[in-house]
Amino acid sequence: xxxxxxxxxxxxxxxKVEFTGGLEMLFSNIKEHKLSLPAKDEQDKATTVNYLVDYxxxxxxxxxxxxxxxxxxxVRPGILVLINDADWELEGEGSYELQPEDxxxxxxxxxxx
Amino acid sequence: xxxIDNLVENLRRExxxxxxxxxxxxxQLAATESRKPPTxxxxxxxxxxxxPESADSKVSQWPLLSEEYERYGRQLIMxxxxxxxxxxxxxxxxxxxxxxxxxxxxxxxxxxxxxxxIGLCDGDYVERSNLHRQILHNTYKIGISKxxxxxxxxxxxxxxxxxxxxxPASRYLISDTCxxxxxxxxSASALQTNGQLNVFNFPARPVGDLTGGPCYRCMFPxxxxxxxxxxxxxxGILGPVVGVMGVLQALEAIKLIASGNIHCRLTDQGxxxxxxxxxxxxxxxxLIFSAYSSTPFRSFKMRRRRGNCAACSSHAIITRESLRSxxxxxxxxxxxxxxxxxxxxxxxxxxxxxxxxxxxKGVNLSRxxxxxxxxxxxxxxxxxxxxxxSLKDSINVPYAEISASDASPHGVEELEEQEEHEKEADxxxxxxxxxxxxxxxVVCRLGNDSQLAVRKLKELGLDESGTRQIxxxxxxxxxxxxxxxxxxxxx
Ligand SMILES: [Zn+2]
Numbered sequence: 318x319x320x321x322x323x324x325x326x327x328x329x330x331x332x333k334v335e336f337t338g339g340l341e342m343l344f345s346n347i348k349e350h351k352l353s354l355p356a357k358d359e360q361d362k363a364t365t366v367n368y369l370v371d372y373x374x375x376x377x378x379x380x381x382x383x384x385x386x387x388x389x390x391x392v393r394p395g396i397l398v399l400i401n402d403a404d405w406e407l408e409g410e411g412s413y414e415l416q417p418e419d420x421x422x423x424x425x426x427x428x429x430x
Numbered sequence: 431x432x433x434i435d436n437l438v439e440n441l442r443r444e445x446x447x448x449x450x451x452x453x454x455x456x457x458q459l460a461a462t463e464s465r466k467p468p469t470x471x472x473x474x475x476x477x478x479x480x481x482p483e484s485a486d487s488k489v490s491q492w493p494l495l496s497e498e499y500e501r502y503g504r505q506l507i508m509x510x511x512x513x514x515x516x517x518x519x520x521x522x523x524x525x526x527x528x529x530x531x532x533x534x535x536x537x538x539x540x541x542x543x544x545x546x547x548i549g550l551c552d553g554d555y556v557e558r559s560n561l562h563r564q565i566l567h568n569t570y571k572i573g574i575s576k577x578x579x580x581x582x583x584x585x586x587x588x589x590x591x592x593x594x595x596x597x598p599a600s601r602y603l604i605s606d607t608c609x610x611x612x613x614x615x616x617s618a619s620a621l622q623t624n625g626q627l628n629v630f631n632f633p634a635r636p637v638g639d640l641t642g643g644p645c646y647r648c649m650f651p652x653x654x655x656x657x658x659x660x661x662x663x664x665x666g667i668l669g670p671v672v673g674v675m676g677v678l679q680a681l682e683a684i685k686l687i688a689s690g691n692i693h694c695r696l697t698d699q700g701x702x703x704x705x706x707x708x709x710x711x712x713x714x715x716x717l718i719f720s721a722y723s724s725t726p727f728r729s730f731k732m733r734r735r736r737g738n739c740a741a742c743s744s745h746a747i748i749t750r751e752s753l754r755s756x757x758x759x760x761x762x763x764x765x766x767x768x769x770x771x772x773x774x775x776x777x778x779x780x781x782x783x784x785x786x787x788x789x790x791k792g793v794n795l796s797r798x799x800x801x802x803x804x805x806x807x808x809x810x811x812x813x814x815x816x817x818x819x820s821l822k823d824s825i826n827v828p829y830a831e832i833s834a835s836d837a838s839p840h841g842v843e844e845l846e847e848q849e850e851h852e853k854e855a856d857x858x859x860x861x862x863x864x865x866x867x868x869x870x871x872v873v874c875r876l877g878n879d880s881q882l883a884v885r886k887l888k889e890l891g892l893d894e895s896g897t898r899q900i901x902x903x904x905x906x907x908x909x910x911x912x913x914x915x916x917x918x919x920x921x
Contacts, residue, residue: 337720338624339660342830348723381834385658395654404649404733407713422728424718426650428601429621429662430532430672 328356330417338425343380367411397424446570450582457589493517502544515688522687523547527604529576531563531672532618538566539680541588549594552576563669600760605630605646606748609741616682618675621665625675625719629682638744640735643714648736656765671721772881779901781909784871805869810883819919827857829879832886869899877906
């Protein structure tokens with residue numbers, strides 16, 4: 318799969334995906350991930366944030382506790398998703414179509430004080 | 431000896447409180463005296479101490495007290511505050527909920543800046559482990575209520591402010607209350623090396639008006655699963671991290687109040703937000719602080735109000751009545767992790783029982799791999815905590831590693847697949863190499879993770895089909911300290 322992606326560079330989107338607020342713990346303690354995603358999904362539609370979330374679960378997350386990241390098919394309650402430093406609600410939430418060099422930040426909300 | 435030490439500490443504490451009270455009374459006296467109106471014929475008030483202030487005491491036409499011009503001078507000359515802003519501050523009231531790592535610095539700056547009335551709300555008592563970050567409390571205040579301790583400090587800092595007290599509540603309850611009362615909420619949180627800051631419900635427009643600022647529920651309609659929520663006691667916190675967030679909260683509050691735009695007044699024509707300078711197209715900003723990141727401060731555009739928000743939308747189900755009647759169960763809504771009781775009694779030993787076992791059959795794992803000499807003690811805390819202090823000969827396997835291990839039975843396909851992709855975790859291989867008849871004991875900080883770990887170890891087949899005992903130490907290292915070794919560190 319990785320080979321196919323590389324061979325058609327124009328069909329690949331590179332993204333900066335970040336985790337903070339403790340979520341990085343689920344992603345091998347790495348806060349910043351440079352990812353290359355196909356520009357189109359299996360149905361030949363532009364890849365979205367939903368696609369990214371699924372991709373992160375399947376390909377990036379080593380921790381088996383998936384329920385600490387996704388629940389009911391979407392990011393679990395208590396995680397804020399920022400698309401280029403804006404709440405994803407302002408950008409269409411999961412159906413936002415990824416653009417090259419987008420910055421997607423997942424923040425777990427904190428409750429200490 | 432310990433009794434005498436306690437007595438000395440208690441006396442010190444009482445003296446400190448009395449001294450604080452004395453200081454506070456003196457300050458109040460000074461403040462009240464400076465407020466005394468001049469007598470009819472322009473003569474000086476009788477108090478001899480106020481005589482040198484005669485020039486000031488005549489000029490009651492000034493909007494602030496002479497003491498206040500001096501106290502607030504450095505912020506009064508700033509255009510962002512000025513006389514108008516200072517009067518806004520003096521006329522404002524703020525409720526501080528929680529006088530911990532955030533509340534302490536926040537309220538100190540707000541009282542210092544001259545917010546006229548400050549409410550304090552916290553049901554906790556000062557503990558030694560609070561003191562590295564909760565800067566209003568001190569060693570002599572240990573055991574005193576945080577509210578009382580804070581008031582002692584604040585009265586000495588600024589006796590012009592009125593301080594009131596109340597009982598604590600949760601984030602959802604606080605947000606809902608602010609929405610219903612039409613008050614903005616300056617909210618912050620901090621954990622480990624991270625912090626977050628949001629101003630919710632600003633502009634504080636009426637329920638159902640989508641142009642108002644989002645509330646906490648708009649952003650988080652569902653509470654996070656309780657098992658994903660870490661407290662400062664569990665996750666840890668750096669003092670300056672929570673301090674930064676508390677200070678930023680105070681700053682946001684001062685910005686809101688001094689601008690004069692905070693009030694949302696209902697009029698016959700609808701309502702207005704003071705001078706309404708805010709540009710509606712501009713979403714309010716939130717802030718994420720991450721101390722160890724290459725970009726420690728990041729602002730982001732907050733979302734708009736949620737069209738179906740339970741608190742602030744036209745479909746709201748939370749009302750003043752439902753809050754007053756107590757029909758909303760916030761604790762249940764957020765869920766709670768109740769003390770875990772996952773094991774049967776024969777799967778557990780008390781700290782005292784373990785102490786006896788340890789004395790009679792010391793832990794020795796390497797002597798003879800084929801015989802059952804001794805036992806294995808697994809400590810499931812994080813590596814950092816383990817390095818702070820641990821029981822003799824215990825092996826550290828953090829619970830996160832245990833829980834992340836594959837618990838599926840060793841079916842043939844499973845095994846093949848496992849060998850292809852990854853081999854068994856290092857810790858598991860290590861335990862499997864130890865005598866398979868040596869009983870395993872599991873300990874953690876408080877006795878919750880250790881139970882779950884026992885479960886998991888059995889699922890992983892370490893109980894050798896039930897022939898080997900795997901048990902947890904009830905109440906963890908806390909019980910060990912309370913019942914067996916009082917010198918074991920209490921962190
Ligand atoms: Zn809302």
